[in-house]
Amino acid sequence: MHTTALFSAFMAGLAAASPLSLTQRQFQGNYPPRTTADAFKLVANISTPSNIFDPPVNNWFLSGVHVGAGLNAAILVPTLNTSATFFINGTGRDVSAQFTSIALPPIKFQGGATPLGLRFPPLEGQQNPVNLGLNFGPGNTGAGVVGGLRSPWAQAFTPYPYFIVCNETQPAYGRPQHAVKVAPSAESIPDNCVAVTFLAQCAALPEGVFEGEGVEELNIHHVGAPCYEDVGAIDWSRYD
Secondary structure (H helix, E strand, C coil): CCHHHHHHHHCCCCCCCHHHHHHHCCCCCCCCHHHHHHHHEEEEEECCCCCCCCCCCCCEEEEEEEECEEEEEEECCCCHHHHCCEEEECCHHHHHCCCEEEEEEEEEEEEEEEEEEECCCCCCCCCEEEEEEECCCCCCCCCEEEEECCCCCCCCCCCCCEEEEEECCCCCCCEEEEEEECCCHHHHHHHHEEEEEEEEECCCCCCCCCCCCCCCEEEEEEEEEEEECCCHHCCCHHHH
């Protein structure tokens, strides 16, 4: 996958999902076919050659590992069944304004339910990479999946210009981890990390996840997201 094309699409100020036929009319070139689903996995796409990881982590999945009460650090995992499932939380107006959040299905318990979401600190004033969290709470707004009138890609975004994945032993109990962070600039990316793009792969939400006691109070506004059927199966040499 071409980093330049993805970065240009990201920086263009990307908005809501739209039918593939409209996308094909809007953009010159050839792009992988997309569809729309209620939920998705986030798949790492590393287009810059790197010897940081052995084995390579291209096409690994975003997940979380427990690091404290209500806190989960984002990491990469190699298998689909251990990865996190996400959905886009926001209204139609939020989608147009890029004001959605990337959420996880709420945790239900007797007497209520707890929201989970992608968490990152404000970009303003940040000079160094910061860990991405999959934590209790609704998730930060300004995160979502692009695709539609202004982008041909089904690609995750946050206010930070870079996602990165790092080869380090923190933060999870000293075990080697593939920690996922967000970085404010190319210059801030450490030598043990590499820039990564996260592409959305279609998935199914657990049945009845938005039903039951306590869920209505969470003020969830679920919208569909653009996604690919199988990111790992895409032959990027066929596309721009």
